[in-house]
Amino acid sequence: NAGVTQTPKFQVLKTGQSMTLQCAQDMNHEYMSWYRQDPGMGLRLIHYSVGAGITDQGEVPNGYNVSRSTTEDFPLRLLSAAPSQTSVYFCASSYSSRGAEAFFGQGTRLTVV
Amino acid sequence: GEDVEQSLFLSVREGDSSVINCTYTDSSSTYLYWYKQEPGAGLQLLTYIFSNMDMKQDQRLTVLLNKKDKHLSLRIADTQTGDSAIYFCAESMDSGGYQKVTFGTGTKLQVIP
Numbered sequence: 001n002a003g004v005t006q007t008p009k010f011q012v013l014k015t016g017q018s019m020t021l022q023c024a025q026d027m028n029h030e031y032m033s034w035y036r037q038d039p040g041m042g043l044r045l046i047h048y049s050v051g052a053g054i055t056d057q058g059e060v061p062n063g064y065n066v067s068r069s070t071t072e073d074f075p076l077r078l079l080s081a082a083p084s085q086t087s088v089y090f091c092a093s094s095y096s097s098r099g100a101e102a103f104f105g106q107g108t109r110l111t112v113v
Numbered sequence: 114g115e116d117v118e119q120s121l122f123l124s125v126r127e128g129d130s131s132v133i134n135c136t137y138t139d140s141s142s143t144y145l146y147w148y149k150q151e152p153g154a155g156l157q158l159l160t161y162i163f164s165n166m167d168m169k170q171d172q173r174l175t176v177l178l179n180k181k182d183k184h185l186s187l188r189i190a191d192t193q194t195g196d197s198a199i200y201f202c203a204e205s206m207d208s209g210g211y212q213k214v215t216f217g218t219g220t221k222l223q224v225i226p
Contacts, residue, residue, distance in 0.1 A: 004155070042117070042201065042216040043156070090155055104155030
């Protein structure tokens with residue numbers, strides 16, 4: 001049972017480049033979320049999804065897009081990377097609407113230069 | 114708005130008890146959570162407490178909730194070096210059918226052998 005798998009683990013981008021952070025879960029969870037973790041700021045919600053085909057914005061959605069075509073996958077797209085998007089990104093999934101009972105991926109450390 | 118605050122750092126000696134504190138601002142919280150993050154890993158749910166409870170004990174972990182003061186604490190008895198990690202407090206509240214989760218900034222626990 002792999003749980004929540006994020007790829008890649010590390011990535012360096014140049015300003016203006018685009019990329020997709022992958023997230024997959026094999027627990028048949030309806031709820032999936034993307035967070036970014038910055039020093040001294042805890043985790044901030046970027047986007048979330050309550051099921052296939054349904055997504056919504058979180059606290060800091062600007063510069064990011066998501067889609068949810070299947071229950072298993074929830075990719076996060078950076079359209080035009082900026083240095084302010086340098087962060088550690090975590091994907092999480094949960095089986096209930098109580099969002100914090102979540103299983104987290106290992107994280108993707110992204111640096112934008 | 115919601116705000117969850119924690120002290121940034123705590124140092125204890127192995128075998129002592131650790132107490133990590135958290136304050137939150139939203140009185141409509143439904144659940145409060147404690148997560149543990151080890152270096153290079155995602156967050157792992159340690160325990161949670163429903164907002165109408167005062168205390169929850171789970172092996173070496175004791176969670177105390179003071180709703181009047183909006184104060185949550187996590188006590189780790191007989192702290193071990195393996196407990197060294199960052200501990201995040203989080204609160205969740207209903208937001209249009211989904212439990213919106215707000216994380217604190219995290220408390221780094223250092224256990225001295």
